[in-house]
Amino acid sequence: MIIIDKLYKKFDKNEVLKGINLEIKSGGIIAVLGPNGSGKTTLIKSILGMVIPNSGSIALNGMPVKNNWKYRNDIDYLPQIANFPGNLKVKELINMIKDLRTEKKADDQHLIELFKLEPFLDKKLSNLSGGTKQKVNLVLTFMFDSPLVILDEPTSGLDPISHLRLKELIKVEKEKGKTILITSHIMSFVEEIADEIVFLLEGKIYFKGSIDQLKIKTLQPDFEHAIASILTSNYA
């Protein structure tokens, strides 16, 4: 589904991605992990075309991403920090985003019910709490039925019930045969849902495989320790 070839990206003098080669197949949940500044968000944004790489190429379903925008019809993206224009109402925002993808059917009603957003629909976004905003963010992401879903820190600010609902939602989407790309700091969450892990370290792919393979590689009994051992062995 996604083929990334020799991807390099520098911000000023700071080299963030140093030659990423990655192939992601259709279907399943892939978690992109790594310490702060390892290039997770940059990688995701490169796929979305928000960051323009210095060299290398990204292709989605065989189509190069560069100078193209139509491919984003096939992607749903949940940004890390959702700050919406405060003078808009929730309803208006949802409708606006819907207007951008008129050719797609949007299933916002179901999601609004799922996250219990009805009472907030007529409120201005500036008056919402962080968690509610994240729920709106989730509605905006999941309301289109795109084959690729990219979630950047989806659990931040969510209450436990919503957290559960999100997990269920992700699983349902997976059942539909979608490819879901996730970054998260919450290891239990990743361990629970991820089929495959891509571990980034200093702009390179350190590891790619299943959680079990990671445990074997690091000789650690559980996932969290496995991650920790990568970090300590590299930063010690």
Added chain:
Amino acid sequence: MRSRWSYVYFLFYLLLGTVLLFLNNDLSKAVITLMNVIIILVPLIGTIFGVMYYYSSREFTELLLAQPVKRSSIFLGQYFGVALSLSMSLIIGLGLPFVFYGIFKSGAIWDFSLLLITGTFLTLIFTALAFIIALANENKIKGFGYAILLWLFMAVIYDGLFLMSLIYFENYPLDKFSLIATMLNPVDLSRVLILLKLDISALLGYTGAVFQKFFGTNLGLVISTVMLALWVAIPIGIIYKMVKRKDF
């Protein structure tokens, strides 16, 4: 895109127009005072609003960037959203009091419409420059700083340097230089465009042949308008290019 600020801006101009007319009780005089306002205030407001709008909608921009929308249309859409709503506020806000005062029956109608046209041009130009500054500076404070500096330079400092160089090189033929220097600053350019209407008698007092041709014929009007249009087109082109290369 609606913004509370454009209403504030609109009310500000409405108030300004009314107060000017009330205080002066004289259309021609109000038009002259208005010229100073347009030359100075419109660029300032355009720059500040441009920068402010860009920074305040940055996260939303990122949201849009992930949507299947062309990058350039996101930014140009935002740019025209701000610039046009500012222009509309200017035109309607100033227009209303003058219309009620009877501008249509007055000889000052042409001067006044010219003022509004240059005001619109200045809004388009300075909002575009503000977007460029904001695009180049992730840091809000820096962006605001540069924006104010840009305004200060264009509105005051440039003319100071201009004047000094004219006096310093007064023994050389300067009319071409001064015309070119005028073209290079949109504030001066708009000022000259308005001068062509308000102070043509004085401008024709200078003997230089180039001046005479520029101010004495329609050439001045045509060139100034074309230059103003370029001043709009080039920054928009730069925005277009910057946006294509920028990371978010």
Added chain:
Amino acid sequence: MKYFSYISIILMLLISNSIFGNVLKVCKSCAYKSLTEAVKNAVDFDTILVKKGTYYEFNIEITKALTIIGQNNPVIDGQNKGEIITIQANNVTIDGLTIVNVGTSYTTDYAAVRVVKSENFLLQNLKLERLFFGIYLEKSKNGKVLNNTIVGDAVHEYSSGNGIQLWYCRNIEVRGNKIKKVRDGIYLEFSDDITISENNSSENLRYGLHFMFSNNDTYINNTFENNGAGVAVMFSKFIIMKNNTFKKNWGSASFGLLLKEINDSEITHNTFEENTVGINVEGSNRVNYTHNDFKNNGWAVKVRGACYFNVFEKNNFLYNSFDVSYNSRLNDNKFDQNYWSNYTGYDLDKNGIGDIPYRPVKLFSYIVNRTPETIILLRSLFIDIIDFSEKVSPVFTPDNLLDENPLLKPIRHDNYR
């Protein structure tokens, strides 16, 4: 007794002749086929009626007291061969002729109508076209030039003449003429006690009206528009200039009114509108400027050189780029009770007079005098700032040049007539 009746009969004859005279008609089928012929055969106090038609004639010399009247606009065409009518007799009237194609020469000033050393003449309702000089009055007096239309086609100053020229004349009335496209609309040299009124002089190459060495003259209710350089009054005194309009005299050496070496004159109730310079004053003393309107001029008043004891009182200065400009730091002229549209003061005691004086000379006008190109910075914020600082503490501009009683509302001059 017989002797007396003899004289009375002669007198009667003379009087009847002078009142009724003979009427000589000129036309294709008349006794006289040309004006020249008729003039030759006429005697004093005859009337010549010129009927409709075109007559190719020039050098018509009138040496008798004749009245020549054109009926239905007859045309006298000089075919560019020289002067057309020359009057050398008192009591001549010419009325209603159209005179065209006066010869151009670099050595002789050919005119459509010339009056030489004559009195009591009347030139009226003439139409002069394609001419060199129009009406040329030479050492003549007590005449009238009324309601003529003079339209030239002047292109160069050296090959064109003046519309109406007065040279060494006394007591002449020039009224209601329309003069266009000649060198000087009306030109006076060494001519005194002349009244010039209700004329319209426009689009002339040089001046609409031009005085040289002429005193005690009056011009009122005239309009001077779009001339090379408006009206010039030079080396003259006791001139009254009243109710005239000076408009749209644009150009680098252009002005509404130029005063050079003029003393003891009155300039009142005039309108100066859209001129590059409203009034340019050089070396003029004791001139009173009252109740004039200066509107939309580049410079309303430009004072150069030695000017003393001039008074500017109760004028309206409206929307001029510069109100007053000086090229020296001295001031011996008085500005009082004018209305300045650029005045920004206040009137707390509500007496209609601004509480702080107005300084009509801006620093920027000095800068422009010095480096003319700086005019392009007019109305720039930077210029406003330096003008303001100069206003607060004058360094370059005359310290005492101010209007202590600036009015808050424009004056209605009609209330002061």
